[in-house]
Amino acid sequence: MKRILLFPAFLFVFAAGLFSCGGEKQEPVPYDTLHDTIIGADISDSLKMRFRNLVSTTPVPFDMLKQFSGAHLPFNAALPNDPKNATDYNGVSKQSFVLGIYGADLAYMISQDKLADAAPYLKAIRRLSDAVVVPSAFDVNMLKRYESNQNSKDSMQALVRTSYKQIDSSLQGNDRLALAALVLTGGWLESIYLTTQHIGDEPQNEKNKVLFDMIAVQQPYLQNITELLGSFPNDGLCKNLHADFEKMKDDFPKGPDVPGKEFFAELKLLRENIAVIRNKYVNI
Numbered sequence: 001m002k003r004i005l006l007f008p009a010f011l012f013v014f015a016a017g018l019f020s021c022g023g024e025k026q027e028p029v030p031y032d033t034l035h036d037t038i039i040g041a042d043i044s045d046s047l048k049m050r051f052r053n054l055v056s057t058t059p060v061p062f063d064m065l066k067q068f069s070g071a072h073l074p075f076n077a078a079l080p081n082d083p084k085n086a087t088d089y090n091g092v093s094k095q096s097f098v099l100g101i102y103g104a105d106l107a108y109m110i111s112q113d114k115l116a117d118a119a120p121y122l123k124a125i126r127r128l129s130d131a132v133v134v135p136s137a138f139d140v141n142m143l144k145r146y147e148s149n150q151n152s153k154d155s156m157q158a159l160v161r162t163s164y165k166q167i168d169s170s171l172q173g174n175d176r177l178a179l180a181a182l183v184l185t186g187g188w189l190e191s192i193y194l195t196t197q198h199i200g201d202e203p204q205n206e207k208n209k210v211l212f213d214m215i216a217v218q219q220p221y222l223q224n225i226t227e228l229l230g231s232f233p234n235d236g237l238c239k240n241l242h243a244d245f246e247k248m249k250d251d252f253p254k255g256p257d258v259p260g261k262e263f264f265a266e267l268k269l270l271r272e273n274i275a276v277i278r279n280k281y282v283n284i
Helices: 010-017 045-057 067-071 083-088 092-111 119-131 140-148 153-173 177-199 209-216 219-229 236-251 260-282
Strands: none
Touching (some): 045 153, 045 219, 067 092, 067 209, 092 153, 092 177, 092 236, 092 260, 119 153, 140 153, 153 177, 177 219, 177 236, 209 260
16 A cells, blocks of 8 residues: 655654763753643753744644545544533643644544634643733634634635744743643544544545554654653653553554554554543543
8 A cells, every 4th residue: 555655754853863962861850740830950051942833843733633524524523522622621731732632633624624613622722821921822812813814724724823933932932841741642642542533444545545644653752752751750641641652553553554454553553542541631
């Protein structure tokens, strides 16, 4: 089974060397969960730069989930996280992670032309962005822009992308890198969850091929995110996610050149593992 490689080749090299410099092992960055900030004296410019590089090269949900438009698969309303749950998540680490989850859910709804049903998700995202002290990403003016563009898929995608870019820039700009990592992790995890759930036990066909192709190139991103989470061992959520992602790496589909039968077996196992991990952190 041949797959189209949607992933620049140099990123495979980048993934291997992202968290090393001159062969030296990077020390974990202390993180003060009580005050929700990286300890300023111990965060290096090199870590900040590596973090920015990682974020710039890791696919965001809005790029990953637009593949659904080409797949022409039916919308499954049971898959996204219930926006009513947003009020039940406590602690800035969990709120940041779920902020990424809801971003992927919103991207999924937009890709499936469910713009009229997006309002509760925007409300949940706004609540969480306020909670992690990035209120400007979904302020009154931005919400007005959403309302005036709610019938345009392209405009909605652009607005959501802008809002999440602002969240990421604000968190990085204030050296809240662990929280930025959790937003990124939540968005990536939910994107993989939605994709594998849609594939289900269905073999590759003309409709779902784009989803198979997307999954086939994700292992380097998983490696990057896992190492990133491992940089914040003093944040309990980062530590737990890092352990689960380390286990996930062993069974993740190895790439676009794996024989079709073997890849499909790996994909089935991935779907089961992703659902367990995702539900472990999302369920109230």
